[in-house]
Amino acid sequence: KAGVTQTPRYLIKTRGQQVTLSCSPISGHRSVSWYQQTPGQGLQFLFEYFSETQRNKGNFPGRFSGRQFSNSRSEMNVSTLELGDSALYLCASSWVQGALGANVLTFGAGSRLTVL
Amino acid sequence: DAKTTQPPSMDCAEGRAANLPCNHSTISGNEYVYWYRQIHSQGPQYIIHGLKNNETNEMASLIITEDRKSSTLILPHATLRDTAVYYCIEGRGNEKLTFGTGTRLTIIP
Numbered sequence: 001k002a003g004v005t006q007t008p009r010y011l012i013k014t015r016g017q018q019v020t021l022s023c024s025p026i027s028g029h030r031s032v033s034w035y036q037q038t039p040g041q042g043l044q045f046l047f048e049y050f051s052e053t054q055r056n057k058g059n060f061p062g063r064f065s066g067r068q069f070s071n072s073r074s075e076m077n078v079s080t081l082e083l084g085d086s087a088l089y090l091c092a093s094s095w096v097q098g099a100l101g102a103n104v105l106t107f108g109a110g111s112r113l114t115v116l
Numbered sequence: 117d118a119k120t121t122q123p124p125s126m127d128c129a130e131g132r133a134a135n136l137p138c139n140h141s142t143i144s145g146n147e148y149v150y151w152y153r154q155i156h157s158q159g160p161q162y163i164i165h166g167l168k169n170n171e172t173n174e175m176a177s178l179i180i181t182e183d184r185k186s187s188t189l190i191l192p193h194a195t196l197r198d199t200a201v202y203y204c205i206e207g208r209g210n211e212k213l214t215f216g217t218g219t220r221l222t223i224i225p
Contacts, residue, residue, distance in 0.1 A: 004159075033212070043160070043203075043215035056212035090159050100146050101209040102167075107159030 002026065004093050004108035012114045018079040021111045025072050025093030031055075032074040033105065034066060037088040046089075049074055050096070078113075086115045119143070120204045125220040128198075134191040136219050138204030141185045147208045149180060151189045153200040154218070160203065163189065199223045 005024040013019050025032050033056075034046040045058040049068035066076040072093070078085055089112075092105035121139040128134040140149060148167050152160040164171055164178045166187070171178045177190040191198055203218040 035215070042217050045212050045214055048212055050210075055210065058212070088157070092159075096209045099208070099210045102148050102150075102165055103207060103209050103211075103213060104150070104162055104165060105152075105160075105213060106162065109159050110157075 004091060004106050006089075006091050006108035006111050008111060009109065010112050010114075012116060013081050014116050015081055015083060017081050018077060019081060019113060020075055020077045021089055021091075021113075023074045023076075023091030023093075023108060025074070025091075026095075026106055029093035029095045029106070030072055031094045031096050031103070032068055032072065033092045033094070034074070034076050035090040035092065036060075037090060037110070038084075038086070043090070046076065081115045083115050086113060088112050119206055119214065120216055122202070122204055122216060122219045124217065125222070127222050127224055128191075128194045130196060130223050130225050131193055134189075134194040134198065134221060134223070136189040136191075136202050136204075136221065137186065138189070139186045140204070140206045143184055143206045144208075145184075147206045149178065149184075149187050150205045150207070150213065151176070151178065152203045152205065152215075153198075153221075154203070155197075155200045160215075163202075194221075194223045196223050196225065 033048040048056040068074045088110045092107045150165040151163040154160040201218040
């Protein structure tokens with residue numbers, strides 16, 4: 001079956017602009033998580049959406065936002081871009097087996113954002 | 117913040133077993149241990165997970181201590197393609213999964 005698809009794979013923006021990244025999860029997966037990866041901070045959790053609702057949130061400013069659609073596809077948006085937002089943005093989907101079940105993430109290849 | 121502790125780097129000779137340790141001393145009874153790896157600039161790849169019992173799949177084995185405070189990921193016959201950063205994570209179904217800095221495993225020819 002198809003994996004997690006992220007678009008675009010690469011993009012370049014300038015400071016002050018905004019960007020929208022898209023993630024199509026594996027069919028049947030209702031949870032989508034977003035991570036930011038930078039050389040200095042490693043993999044940082046941004047947020048997680050489940051059934052169109054944000055269920056978990058990391059420690060990022062309000063410039064970072066996301067949403068999930070009824071088909072489980074998700075988008076994240078970063079407004080007023082800063083140089084420090086340059087990173088690999090990773091999306092992961094999972095089929096969570098309830099609150100006490102395992103939560104196995106399948107990651108996409110990522111969207112590499114460069115802010116100039 | 118990550119709740120697991122891993123050595124920052126390890127080397128292993130090609131063809132030998134690679135044993136990667138992880139401490140998760142604050143793990144609760146219903147939290148799983150997950151292992152992922154990330155090859156340079158790619159998305160992390162799921163390897164294996166477990167709750168209490170040891171687990172084995174086609175990629176690796178996971179040994180969890182009886183008190184569940186630590187675990188070891190075993191790659192039985194390491195190849196050069198196993199060179200990657202390996203992450204050990206704990207968590208349960210509806211909680212966010214937080215990655216630490218992982219162990220950079222280098223397989224030496």
